[in-house]
Amino acid sequence: MSFRVKMEQTAKNKKSNIILALDFPFEKPENREKLFTKAEHTLEAVHPYICAVKFNRHLILPLGLFNGVQKLIEKVHDVGLMAIMDCKVNDIGSTNQTIADYYYAAGFDALIVNPFVGWEEGLKPVFDVARKLERGIILLVYMSHKAAWEGYGQTIHDTETCEKMLQYVSFAKKALKWDADGVVVGATYPERIREVCGILGKKIPIYSPGIGAQGGKIQSALKAGASYLIVGRTITLSENPAETAKEIRDLANECK
Amino acid sequence: MSFRVKMEQTAKNKKSNIILALDFPFEKPENREKLFTKAEHTLEAVHPYICAVKFNRHLILPLGLFNGVQKLIEKVHDVGLMAIMDCKVNDIGSTNQTIADYYYAAGFDALIVNPFVGWEEGLKPVFDVARKLERGIILLVYMSHKAAWEGYGQTIHDTETCEKMLQYVSFAKKALKWDADGVVVGATYPERIREVCGILGKKIPIYSPGIGAQGGKIQSALKAGASYLIVGRTITLSENPAETAKEIRDLANECK
Numbered sequence: 046m047s048f049r050v051k052m053e054q055t056a057k058n059k060k061s062n063i064i065l066a067l068d069f070p071f072e073k074p075e076n077r078e079k080l081f082t083k084a085e086h087t088l089e090a091v092h093p094y095i096c097a098v099k100f101n102r103h104l105i106l107p108l109g110l111f112n113g114v115q116k117l118i119e120k121v122h123d124v125g126l127m128a129i130m131d132c133k134v135n136d137i138g139s140t141n142q143t144i145a146d147y148y149y150a151a152g153f154d155a156l157i158v159n160p161f162v163g164w165e166e167g168l169k170p171v172f173d174v175a176r177k178l179e180r181g182i183i184l185l186v187y188m189s190h191k192a193a194w195e196g197y198g199q200t201i202h203d204t205e206t207c208e209k210m211l212q213y214v215s216f217a218k219k220a221l222k223w224d225a226d227g228v229v230v231g232a233t234y235p236e237r238i239r240e241v242c243g244i245l246g247k248k249i250p251i252y253s254p255g256i257g258a259q260g261g262k263i264q265s266a267l268k269a270g271a272s273y274l275i276v277g278r279t280i281t282l283s284e285n286p287a288e289t290a291k292e293i294r295d296l297a298n299e300c301k
Numbered sequence: 302m303s304f305r306v307k308m309e310q311t312a313k314n315k316k317s318n319i320i321l322a323l324d325f326p327f328e329k330p331e332n333r334e335k336l337f338t339k340a341e342h343t344l345e346a347v348h349p350y351i352c353a354v355k356f357n358r359h360l361i362l363p364l365g366l367f368n369g370v371q372k373l374i375e376k377v378h379d380v381g382l383m384a385i386m387d388c389k390v391n392d393i394g395s396t397n398q399t400i401a402d403y404y405y406a407a408g409f410d411a412l413i414v415n416p417f418v419g420w421e422e423g424l425k426p427v428f429d430v431a432r433k434l435e436r437g438i439i440l441l442v443y444m445s446h447k448a449a450w451e452g453y454g455q456t457i458h459d460t461e462t463c464e465k466m467l468q469y470v471s472f473a474k475k476a477l478k479w480d481a482d483g484v485v486v487g488a489t490y491p492e493r494i495r496e497v498c499g500i501l502g503k504k505i506p507i508y509s510p511g512i513g514a515q516g517g518k519i520q521s522a523l524k525a526g527a528s529y530l531i532v533g534r535t536i537t538l539s540e541n542p543a544e545t546a547k548e549i550r551d552l553a554n555e556c557k
Contacts, residue, residue, distance in 0.1 A: 071402040074367045101396055106403035109365030111330045133391050135415055137446040137515075140357055146327040147362035159391055161417050163448025190393040192419025195460065202456040202465075209458075259393075 048127075048155050048181025049226040049250070055127055056096040056273070061294045063095045064129065066254065066277030067117070068103040080104070081113050087286050088120055094290040097127035099275055100153075105132075110151050118152040127154045133185060134171060135159035142170035149174065155181030157229060160216045161196070164223070172223060181226035186241055187213040189231025189255030213237060217244040227252050227273075232261025235269040242270030256293070258282075263293065267300045304383075304411050304437025305482040305506070311383055312352040312529070317550045320385065321351045322510065322533030323373070324359040336360070337369050343542050344376055350546040353383035355531055356409075361388075366407050374408040383410045389441060390427060391415035398426035405430065411437030413485060416472045417452070420479070428479060437482035442497055443469040445487025445511030469493060473500040483508050483529075488517025491525040498526025512549070514538075519549065523556045 056062045067087065072080045084104060098121045100114060108114050121128045130153040134141050141162075148156055156175070158168055168182075175182045187197045196212065203210045213230075220228045221244070228245065230238045232253040242251060250272035255261035257279030266274060276293055283289035312318045323343065328336045340360060354377045356370060364370050377384045386409040390397050397418075404412055412431070414424055424438075431438045443453045452468065459466045469486075476484045477500070484501065486494045488509040498507060506528035511517035513535030522530060532549055539545035 068396070068399075071399050071406075074406060077367070101392070102400045102403065103396070105362075106366045106400065109368050110362045111333070112365050112368055131392075135389050135391055136357070136387075137444060140324070140359070143324075143327050144358045144362065147358065150327075150330060159415075159417075161415075161452035162444070163446075163451030165448040166446035167448040167451070188393060188418070190419075190422035192421040192423040195419030195423070196417035199460060200458040201468075204451065204455060212457075 047179065047226065051154065052097065052127055052181070052227075052250070052273070055125065058125065059096045060298065061094055061096050062273045062297055063290065063294050064097040064099050064252065064273050064275045065091055065095045065280055065290065066099045066101065066131070066275050067281065068101055068277045069281055072107055074107060077107050077113070080107055081117075084117055085120065087281055088117065090287040091280060091290040092124040092126060094287070094294040095126065096273070097129055099129045099131050101131045110147060115151045122152065128152060129155045129157065129181075129183070131157045133157055133159050134168070135162045138166035138168075138170040141168065142174055145171045145174045149178050149180050153180070155183055155226060157183045157185065159185050160219045168223070183227035183229060183252055184216060184220045184223070184225040186216045186220065186228040187230045187234055187237045189233045189259050189261065193231060193234070213241065214244065217241045220249055221245065225249060229254065230271070231255040231259075232266035232271065232274065233259055235262075235265040238266060238269035238271050263296050264300050267297060303435065303482065307410065308353065308383055308437070308483075308506070308529070311381065314381065315352045316554065317350055317352050318529050318553055319351045319546065319550050320353040320355050320508065320529050320531045321347055321536055321546070322355045322357065322387070322531050323537065324357055324533045325537055328363055330363060333363050333369070336363055337373075340373055341376065343537055344373065346543040347536060347546040348380040348382060350543070350550040351382065352529070353385055355385045355387050357387045366403060371407045378408065384408060385411045385413065385437075385439070387413045389413055389415050390424070391418045394422040394424075394426040397424065398430055401427045401430045405434050405436050409436070411439055411482060413439045413441065415441050416475045424479070439483040439485060439508055440472060440476045440479070440481040442472045442476065442484040443486045443490055443493045445489045445515050445517060449487060449490070469497065470500065473497045476505050477501065481505055485510065486527070487511040487515075488522035488527065488530065489515055491518075491521040494522060494525035494527050519552050520556050523553060
């Protein structure tokens with residue numbers, strides 16, 4: 046079963062399209078155990094209200110992939126959720142493949158990659174590994190931060206048609222061409238979600254980060270066409286992560 | 302003292318402008334100790350012929366940043382070399398800052414970042430951390446793989462001047478504007494090195510990967526204007542890494 050279908054079924058079973066970004070601020074290396082415990086407790090509290098957990102370097106770097114994070118991935122799977130690694134892969138092909146090999150070996154169900162690096166000796170080797178292992182690949186199409194206009198929003202000349210095109214439109218087209226399992230478009234730019242949704246139709250779901258701390262709104266992201274909402278600090282830094290996650294989940298379900 | 306000056310002095314002291322990319326193929330997690338030993342032995346054999354060691358996810362993911370790699374960084378410093386982390390940073394600002402905080406805390410002297418992510422809430426927080434800690438930042442300008450034309454080689458409309466411009470030219474200009482400590486241009490594209498060198502002059506040095514295994518040539522990269530050559534698999538997978546590194550160092554010194 047493909048990652049795309051597994052995500053759909055998990056979201057349906059859990060009655061939630063909320064993905065928890067399990068991110069915490071920098072901790073001194075000597076506080077690693079405290080950080081692991083905090084991540085574990087957040088996961089235990091929040092899991093009934095989410096469909097997946099997204100990891101980033103906030104945990105990989107201090108805990109280590111096989112020393113600490115792998116145990117958290119096991120816990121994610123034990124409670125019936127999917128585990129996504131947000132590593133924004135953008136290296137040369139042989140390195141990308143090694144990165145993918147390690148993350149998939151640790152148990153991740155999908156990786157987030159940057160299409161800017163291109164296909165040949167770029168992302169092709171990662172798609173090859175993912176297809177072989179039946180894991181997912183999610184493409185960055187428009188990020189959630191202020192400077193997203195500099196790269197993702199720039200106007201380019203399409204190399205095939207020589208026509209003027211917005212960078213994120215070319216990335217959305219690559220998602221179709223490469224048959225990605227999802228794309229990322231920031232909730233802080235609902236008009237971009239709408240445009241990308243117009244290109245992808247129902248073929249590829251949109252994952253939308255930037256809800257809460259970054260200013261993105263649940264209703265506008267879902268109304269524009271996002272399938273999954275990624276929420277991090279609003280939950281992880283909340284005084285009551287479970288309550289906050291439940292509120293967000295309920296609000297998202299009302300918008301459906 | 303800035304990273305840029307430290308690199309210059311180290312290369313002068315060591316009479317070498319060769320940077321070892323300490324990369325090895327995927328190893329099963331249970332073989333982590335073997336991988337650590339291999340990396341340690343390669344470093345011990347090769348250090349007299351190089352000025353710096355570049356790390357990538359090939360070691361970070363299996364060994365862990367604070368579990369294994371930090372010990373290797375200490376060894377790199379003990380033999381008077383610089384340690385560069387090739388993590389191609391391309392996330393939102395708060396995440397980039399956390400990534401930089403962890404890598405610098407582990408002892409890295411410089412990080413490689415992707416200018417595509419832009420400045421505000423993108424790379425600015427990384428430059429802020431680097432300046433505070435007197436560490437370096439190296440910008441990707443043109444990568445060494447086949448598909449580099451797709452992103453780095455595309456034609457864009459400059460957002461400030463509205464003029465047509467090549468992406469890598471805009472990145473080289475950003476390196477000047479942001480005062481980066483170095484840029485990366487693949488040795489597989491010596492004509493790009495020449496163009497970028499024409500933009501940067503002597504202000505910012507060019508780091509050139511792709512020598513050997515990827516097909517880049519020492520002489521043509523140096524003649525085109527590269528200051529440092531990054532060599533990985535040609536040395537790490539050699540039957541005699543020390544001999545290979547010495548040959549490459551000597552050849553590079555003859556080209557000066």
